[in-house]
Amino acid sequence: MLGEGILKGLAETARNFVGSYFSAERLTTVQYPEQRIAPIEATRDFPFLVYDGADWEAGLRCVACQICEKECPPKCIYIEKSTGKKPDALGKPQFYPARFDIDISVCMSCQICVEVCPFEAIKMDTEFELSTTDRFGGLLYDRKELAKSNEHYHKIHPTEAAAVDAHLAGEKAKADAKTKAAAAAATAKAAASAAPPAGGGA
Amino acid sequence: MFANLDQIFVLLKQWAVGWLPASWQAAAGVLLCVVAIICVFPGLFAITVLLERKGLGRMQNRYGPNRVGIFGILQPVADGIKSLTKEDLVPLSADAVVHFIAPVFLVVVVFMGYAVLPMGRNMTLVHLDAALLFYFAIGASTELSVFMAGWSSRNKYSLLGAMRAVAQMISYEVPLLMSSVAVVMITGSLSLDKIVAAQNQYTWGLPHWYIFTPWGFAGFAMFAIAATAETNRSPFDLPEGESELVAGYFTEYSGFKFAEFFLGEYVGMLSISGLGTTLFLGGWSSPLAVLGWVPSWFWFFAKIMLSMCVYIWMRGTLPRLRQDQLMNFAWKFVLPLTLLNLFVTALWRFMGDGWERWLVCSAILVLAYVVMGRTGMHRDHLGARRYRYAD
Numbered sequence: 001m002l003g004e005g006i007l008k009g010l011a012e013t014a015r016n017f018v019g020s021y022f023s024a025e026r027l028t029t030v031q032y033p034e035q036r037i038a039p040i041e042a043t044r045d046f047p048f049l050v051y052d053g054a055d056w057e058a059g060l061r062c063v064a065c066q067i068c069e070k071e072c073p074p075k076c077i078y079i080e081k082s083t084g085k086k087p088d089a090l091g092k093p094q095f096y097p098a099r100f101d102i103d104i105s106v107c108m109s110c111q112i113c114v115e116v117c118p119f120e121a122i123k124m125d126t127e128f129e130l131s132t133t134d135r136f137g138g139l140l141y142d143r144k145e146l147a148k149s150n151e152h153y154h155k156i157h158p159t160e161a162a163a164v165d166a167h168l169a170g171e172k173a174k175a176d177a178k179t180k181a182a183a184a185a186a187t188a189k190a191a192a193s194a195a196p197p198a199g200g201g202a
Numbered sequence: 203m204f205a206n207l208d209q210i211f212v213l214l215k216q217w218a219v220g221w222l223p224a225s226w227q228a229a230a231g232v233l234l235c236v237v238a239i240i241c242v243f244p245g246l247f248a249i250t251v252l253l254e255r256k257g258l259g260r261m262q263n264r265y266g267p268n269r270v271g272i273f274g275i276l277q278p279v280a281d282g283i284k285s286l287t288k289e290d291l292v293p294l295s296a297d298a299v300v301h302f303i304a305p306v307f308l309v310v311v312v313f314m315g316y317a318v319l320p321m322g323r324n325m326t327l328v329h330l331d332a333a334l335l336f337y338f339a340i341g342a343s344t345e346l347s348v349f350m351a352g353w354s355s356r357n358k359y360s361l362l363g364a365m366r367a368v369a370q371m372i373s374y375e376v377p378l379l380m381s382s383v384a385v386v387m388i389t390g391s392l393s394l395d396k397i398v399a400a401q402n403q404y405t406w407g408l409p410h411w412y413i414f415t416p417w418g419f420a421g422f423a424m425f426a427i428a429a430t431a432e433t434n435r436s437p438f439d440l441p442e443g444e445s446e447l448v449a450g451y452f453t454e455y456s457g458f459k460f461a462e463f464f465l466g467e468y469v470g471m472l473s474i475s476g477l478g479t480t481l482f483l484g485g486w487s488s489p490l491a492v493l494g495w496v497p498s499w500f501w502f503f504a505k506i507m508l509s510m511c512v513y514i515w516m517r518g519t520l521p522r523l524r525q526d527q528l529m530n531f532a533w534k535f536v537l538p539l540t541l542l543n544l545f546v547t548a549l550w551r552f553m554g555d556g557w558e559r560w561l562v563c564s565a566i567l568v569l570a571y572v573v574m575g576r577t578g579m580h581r582d583h584l585g586a587r588r589y590r591y592a593d
Contacts, residue, residue: 012519
C-alpha cells in the first residue's frame with residue numbers, strides 16, 4: 001500500500017537514532033583529534049623519496065633520471081641533476097638529485113611517478129595532517145622534507161615494501177652475480193692468456 | 203496559582219503597560235507582543251537547528267555537533283557568529299536592490315503570519331475574524347521573496363531553483379488551502395480563536411481535536427504533506443537541491459543574508475506547524491481533560507516543537523523527489539483526496555451524531571486512499587524511470 005515504505009524507513013531511522021545512544025559499535029565515526037583510525041594499507045596521498053641506511057642524503061635511491069618529472073601530469077616535480085656522481089645501492093656511480101621539489105598544492109596524488117620510477121625511489125605517503133599557514137612555501141617540499149627512510153615505508157605499506165625489498169635484493173644478487181661472473185671471466189681470460197705459453201712450454 | 207501561570211504573559215504585559223499613560227497603552231501592548239514574538243521564535247529556531255543537527259547525526263549513526271559548549275548546545279551561537287562575521291558578497295551583475303530586499307522580505311512576511319496564531323488562552327496578537335484568510339494571504343507572499351532572490355542573483359542555478367520553488371509552492375498551496383477548508387466547514391468560522399475554542403471540549407476526558415475524526419485525520423495528513431512542500435523541506439526540497447542546483451535560489455547569498463533565508467525557512471516551518479496545530483491538534487488545549495491545569499501556552503509550544511521533530515525525522519528518512527514526481531503527487535493524489543475530503547466533511551456534518559458517520563466517512567477515505575495509491579500513483583509515475591531507447 002502507498003506509504004508503507006515511508007513507515008518502514010521511519011522505523012529504520014528511529015532505530016538508528018535510539019540505537020546510536022546505546023551501542024557504540026553503531027557509530028561509524030570517531031572523535032577525530034583524540035581518537036584515530038589507522039589508515040588502510042592502500043591509503044595514499046603525496047609522494048616521498050625513499051632512502052636506505054641512516055644518512056638520508058647518502059642513502060637516497062633517486063638517481064635524478066627525471067622520468068617522474070616528465071611524466072607528472074600536473075607538473076609538480078622539479079629536479080636538478082647533480083654535477084658529480086656518488087655510488088648507488090649497487091655500488092655503481094650515479095647522478096643524484098641536487099634539488100628535488102614537489103609542490104603538494106599542485107600534486108593530484110595520481111601515483112604515476114611511483115609507477116614509472118625504475119629505481120623504487122619514490123613512493124606514496126599516508127601523512128595527511130599537512131595544513132600550514134604559508135600556502136606557497138609551506139606546501140613546496142624540498143628533498144630533505146621528502147626524504148623518508150625505508151623503515152617508514154615498511155611501516156605504512158608493509159606488503160608493498162616487502163615486495164620492493166625482494167625485487168631490489170634480486171637486482172642486487174643479479175648485479176653481484178654479473179660482477180662475479182665478469183671477475184671470473186676476467187681471471188679465466190687472464191689465466192687463459194697466461195696458459196698457452198705455459199702449455200707451449202710443456 | 204495555575205490560572206495565574208496560564209495567564210502569566212498576559213498579566214506581565216498588563217503590568218508593564220500599566221506604567222504608561224492610558225492613551226499609549228494599546229499601542230505599547232501591541233509593540234510588546236511583537237517584540238516578544240520576534241524574540242521567542244528565533245530562539246526556537248536556534249533550538250530546532252541544534253535538534254536537527256544532533257538528531258540527523260544520530261539517525262545516520264554519527265555524533266552530531268558536540269564540541270561547542272556541553273554536548274554542543276552552543277552550536278547555534280557559533281553558527282550565528284560565523285554567519286555574522288562572513289563577508290557579504292553581491293554578484294557584480296546582480297540587481298543589488300532586489301537582492302538585498304528578498305531575504306528581508308521573506309523574514310518580515312514569515313513573522314507576519316504569527317500575528318493571528320493563538321499561542322495560548324488570550325494570547326492572540328490580532329483577533330481577526332478572517333484570520334485563516336489573512337494567514338494564507340501572507341503565507342503566499344513568501345513565493346515572491348523566493349522568486350526575487352532567484353531572479354535578482356543573475357545566476358542560472360538561482361533562477362532554476364526559484365522557478366522550481368514557485369511551481370512547487372503554488373501547486374501545494376491548493377491542497378494546503380483545501381485541507382484547511384474542511385475545518386472551516388465544521389467550525390463555521392475563519393477565526394483561529396473560534397477554531398481552537400471549538401476543539402477545546404472534552405468527552406470522557408478526551409479532547410474534541412479534529413485529528414481524531416476521519417476527515418480531520420485525512421485533512422491533517424494532507425495538510426502536513428502540503429506544509430512540508432510549502433516550506434521547501436525534505437523530501438520536497440527541490441528548490442535548493444544541492445546535488446543539482448548548488449543551493450537553489452540562495453546560491454548567491456552569503457553571510458547574514460544567507461542566515462536570514464535560513465531563519466525565514468525555519469520560522470516559516472514553526473509558523474505553519476503552529477497553524478496545523480491550531481487547525482487540527484486543538485491549538486493550545488491540553489490533550490487530556492485532567493491535564494487542564496498545565497499552562498495553555500506550554501501545550502502550544504510543545505505541539506509545535508513536536509511537529510518540528512517530525513519534520514527532522516522525515517528529513518532524516520526520505521530521499522528527495524524528482525520534479526515530475528512532485529507535480530504528479532500534488533495534482534493527481536493530494537488534490538483529489540482533499541477534494542474528496544471536503545465531500546466527506548460535509549457528509550460528517552449532516553449525518554448526525556451516531557456511529558454510522560464514523561463508519562461511512564472512514565470507509566470512503568480509506569477506499570479512496572487505497573484505490574488512488576494503486577492506480578494514480580502507479581509505477582509509471584512514481585517509480586524508477588524507464589528508458590525507452592537506451593535499454
